[in-house]
Amino acid sequence: MRIELLTVGDELLLGDTVNGNVAWLGRRLADHGVEVTRSVVVGDELDVIVEAVNSALGRADAVITTGGLGPTYDDLTRDALAKAAGVALRRDPSLERRLRERVARAGRELQPMALRMADVPEGARILGNSAGSAPGLRVELPGGIVYALPGVPFEMRTIMDEVVLPELAAIAGLPAVARRTLRTAGMWESVVATRLAEVEAMDGVRLAYLPDPAEVKIRISVAGDDAAERLAGVEARVRELLGPAVYGADEETLDRVVHRLLAERSATVATAESLTGGLIGAELTGMPGSSATFAGGVVAYATEVKRRALGVPGELLAEHGAVHPDVAAAMAAGVRDALGATYGIAATGVAGPEPQDGRPVGTVYVGVAGPEGPPVVAGPKLPVPGSGAESRGVIRRMTVVHALDLLRRLLLGLDVEDASGKARADREDLA
């Protein structure tokens, strides 16, 4: 089965938005063995959308459109599908009622223009959208089937997973493809790729390295009748080759792994952050139920706050400034005690663009203080990705990953070389 994607929206052609939807759709469809043969983006113009739908159906079996289903005058996908099908739009009473109820529940007033979201081409099937206001539509045209989805990512994905993918799978009798993404932290992509060269060479196995500034994710795909079985073997080999750098699989993000390890030990963690500004705490509170293991934290941005709120010795700050392994250690122990947590995790460093306290951009120390023994500090040497605003964000993100990964390794009893007193850690995969 061949599918084309059609995205509708001026903002994409103007570069105001990056097309994340088609990346998600491409991957989801590939997971189910469905080939996306082309992806087209057109603007908010009725006849252009009509032409694009028709020419796509001239090449493929079905088209999935995203965008153009909102309430504004620019939203023309419904109109285009009606025109392509040679039918009129009718206002669906049940859609209208749900729209009115939804708006009333939110205590708002319904804008007349918004009722366009209850319009449906005659003969089209409404694809229920439990997640939002605009429903999807399924329209049969002479050339094939069109699934029209909202552009809002969460709504689009919901309808795809709940309605469209099951239908496509039922129609197409798709080949078996087994996939698994392994997630790693603390190992450079080139080192990962070099170690996995033998796996790349295996028949029927595809490795994709999924870009992320701070982690390396490896997507393993195996096709064929015994796909799931082969996948298990390939996964085991990859884990063997990469060792403890592999922290989880698929949707098991690093914060979830940390929460699980803490919960298994009936432990809690508190965060002491400087350059990360609250990002470690934000990461640790993304998951529902995180309150079982995350107590809270202190964002000690100003040097004085490190002293007052976390008890970092004034002489230490006066002598070395805020960017020093001993400061990371004191911050970690200080927040552990201040918030009464089992573990304290801390990060201090230079996000840029200017050096700080005599330390260059990219100098970062992450520390973990536990219930026993002195705090452990790692000083990963972060590569500085260009300059300017974007690099601040990347350095902060990398720091979050290194901090959580340090806690993970300690909880697992893995070897961690303490950087206290040294400028950087000697851990081979962080050098």
Place this chain on the structure above:
Amino acid sequence: MRIELLTVGDELLLGDTVNGNVAWLGRRLADHGVEVTRSVVVGDELDVIVEAVNSALGRADAVITTGGLGPTYDDLTRDALAKAAGVALRRDPSLERRLRERVARAGRELQPMALRMADVPEGARILGNSAGSAPGLRVELPGGIVYALPGVPFEMRTIMDEVVLPELAAIAGLPAVARRTLRTAGMWESVVATRLAEVEAMDGVRLAYLPDPAEVKIRISVAGDDAAERLAGVEARVRELLGPAVYGADEETLDRVVHRLLAERSATVATAESLTGGLIGAELTGMPGSSATFAGGVVAYATEVKRRALGVPGELLAEHGAVHPDVAAAMAAGVRDALGATYGIAATGVAGPEPQDGRPVGTVYVGVAGPEGPPVVAGPKLPVPGSGAESRGVIRRMTVVHALDLLRRLLLGLDVEDASGKARADREDLA
């Protein structure tokens, strides 16, 4: 002048990579008044690329391709352009020499396959690439001109800026287009669109609503000889229609506006966060130089931490739980005092997916405590975008925006109705 973009590469259709290149190209071309009328992605298949180039030239004046110029067998753009032009590929001696020198300088061995990067369709012009190994190509076809660029973002952008854009500007005598993005917070998109209907109707004026879960951004474009002048008038009218919901323009993000307002008043702010976990602090530390106005904060995730670290009265927490306007007020005042800042900003609420302390998902209170008077609390009724992990993220992001916007409005002396004691704010644009 109308241009289409053609991206070549299986990895994009498989969703392994997001198409950042076309977003950059779209914006760059739009900045120069060149309209991108369509953007197509095809896979690494020779005849598909040929067909896509030809049909694009049937619709537009020129095509810019990215990808397919690398050294592997999958890289077929050169071959496709030669086929479309009906000419052969010739190996360019000077390109071959530069390639060999480059590889030798890097201490690597030249793979024979890599010499394909020195192949050029007969009659094509080489677009020098100071930034990388594969040059760009300019090919004249019967239907129009093709500019073929490498897929590596930095190399693509370099050739565009150094060679292609100047050439397009010279050819096209481009019309003047003036653009400005206005940024708003605290007003629903449908309300914004309804108020701006009269502006949408103006000749030569285009409005695009740029999606964001928590803010509404409006991109105003005006074309014509007096574009910049007309834009100023349109912008003034939009600001008049939307009032104080407009907080900034272009790259002036909400955190930057807040920093500026604080700096102008020689004031600092500290954050007290619950459901947001550190996101407000992270937002306020994104900008270089934020330490001048951001002192730090407390992530009081556990209810006990609200009492111990921020001094929220135990009886208040015992009686009402943590999700209450008076708790937001106490958190804001508590962190202001604990960190010695001029202002304290606080957020407490229910991110979901479960209700908390008897309050439904989406119940949020944001508070600001200043140097004078009691704290002010707003209780915006957030729409719950579906359920599950993604809605937690959206509710948290919306809370960050509402918190920063409340501080902004207070610093500007705008009317803010205090929600203390009431279940939600009566502010008309937040209802």
